[in-house]
Amino acid sequence: MNLTRFPRVNLTPSVTPLEFLPNLTRHLGGPGLYIKRDDHTGLALGGNKTRKLEFLIGDALAKGATHVVTQGATQSNHVRQTIAAANKFGLESTVLLEERVKQARDEYYDNGNILLDQILGAAIETRPSGLDMNEELEAVGERLRRAGEVPYLIPGGGSNAIGALGYVVSALELVAQANERRLRVDHVVHATGSTGTQAGLVAGIEGSNGHIPVLGISVRAPREKQEENVRRLARQTWGLLGMRGEFPEASVVVDSDYVGEGYGIPTEGMLEAVRLLARHEGILLDPVYTGKAFAGLIDRVRKGDFRKGENIVFLHTGGAAGLFAYRSILVPPPAFRR
Numbered sequence: 001m002n003l004t005r006f007p008r009v010n011l012t013p014s015v016t017p018l019e020f021l022p023n024l025t026r027h028l029g030g031p032g033l034y035i036k037r038d039d040h041t042g043l044a045l046g047g048n049k050t051r052k053l054e055f056l057i058g059d060a061l062a063k064g065a066t067h068v069v070t071q072g073a074t075q076s077n078h079v080r081q082t083i084a085a086a087n088k089f090g091l092e093s094t095v096l097l098e099e100r101v102k103q104a105r106d107e108y109y110d111n112g113n114i115l116l117d118q119i120l121g122a123a124i125e126t127r128p129s130g131l132d133m134n135e136e137l138e139a140v141g142e143r144l145r146r147a148g149e150v151p152y153l154i155p156g157g158g159s160n161a162i163g164a165l166g167y168v169v170s171a172l173e174l175v176a177q178a179n180e181r182r183l184r185v186d187h188v189v190h191a192t193g194s195t196g197t198q199a200g201l202v203a204g205i206e207g208s209n210g211h212i213p214v215l216g217i218s219v220r221a222p223r224e225k226q227e228e229n230v231r232r233l234a235r236q237t238w239g240l241l242g243m244r245g246e247f248p249e250a251s252v253v254v255d256s257d258y259v260g261e262g263y264g265i266p267t268e269g270m271l272e273a274v275r276l277l278a279r280h281e282g283i284l285l286d287p288v289y290t291g292k293a294f295a296g297l298i299d300r301v302r303k304g305d306f307r308k309g310e311n312i313v314f315l316h317t318g319g320a321a322g323l324f325a326y327r328s329i330l331v332p333p334p335a336f337r338r
């Protein structure tokens with residue numbers, strides 16, 4: 001698969017580590033658990049959006065853009081990484097933050113990613129929930145165009161076919177790492193939201209005959225809707241890659257049993273997963289994505305969905321900056337006394 005024909009900038013200096021989780025594997029007593037550290041992509045605390053942004057910023061520069069516009073929830077990791085990437089390449093940025101999470105606490109609005117967004121220095125606008133955020137994006141693009149700028153619009157999560165190429169790269173990287181260390185990977189598990197990660201992963205694995213089933217654990221949409229959304233983007237990515245034949249639709253599998261009450265709303269399973277990984281392996285998950293996805297993995301291990309002797313790779317997509325936005329839920333006050 002040749003990805004060099006797509007414009008791309010360099011944001012991640014090297015391949016991300018693939019690590020065994022010996023303590024957690026022993027603790028849960030099920031399959032061998034591994035983690036691919038896409039939380040270590042190197043840009044302003046990293047995360048999965050950095051891989052997508054290599055292709056998105058590459059495309060923006062190729063098109064002569066002066067200004068990047070994107071959108072996300074108030075605690076969006078994607079927004080934080082987009083501002084950082086734009087800064088690195090001398091592009092202005094405007095970001096639209098949707099008030100998607102109801103009844104959030106003060107810390108949700110003044111800590112975590114929103115704090116970092118302000119340090120990184122984008123123009124920040126807010127929007128109430130319930131609007132069509134892509135329309136809002138278009139309107140801001142039009143406003144900038146009239147002001148003489150060349151805007152480049154990045155959809156929520158960087159999830160279009162160009163962004164998904166970043167996860168085709170990650171898939172090829174994972175297959176190569178597994179081959180090199182002679183590790184048979186039986187499943188890949190990860191959090192799925194705006195769909196670019198799963199679409200790219202599946203297109204990359206299927207396109208290279210990797211034969212590894214991918215399970216996306218939804219953090220927002222119900223299973224059927226999420227599968228349909230992932231399939232649509234995976235088909236587009238397959239087309240962009242110029243693959244022969246039809247995209248194998250059955251390779252897209254989503255589980256939406258771990259969303260809880262909704263996007264960004266904590267669950268007991270998430271709290272347990274965050275603590276378990278921190279205390280057994282010294283690894284920080286996040287409250288919105290990887291915490292819920294890992295809760296799903298733990299539950300499925302406990303239910304015996306995987307056989308002993310199988311090897312599972314959890315794709316860590318980042319987001320630990322979000323922990324600070326949920327501090328009083330993770331550690332209820334009085335947390336610590338001087």
Ligand SMILES: *Cc1c(COP(=O)(O)O)cnc(C)c1O
Binds near residue numbers: 049191319320
């Ligand atoms: C955006 C995000 C995801 C989901 O990836 P999508 O490509 O949007 O499906 C998972 N984990 C973290 C930490 C994220 O920020």
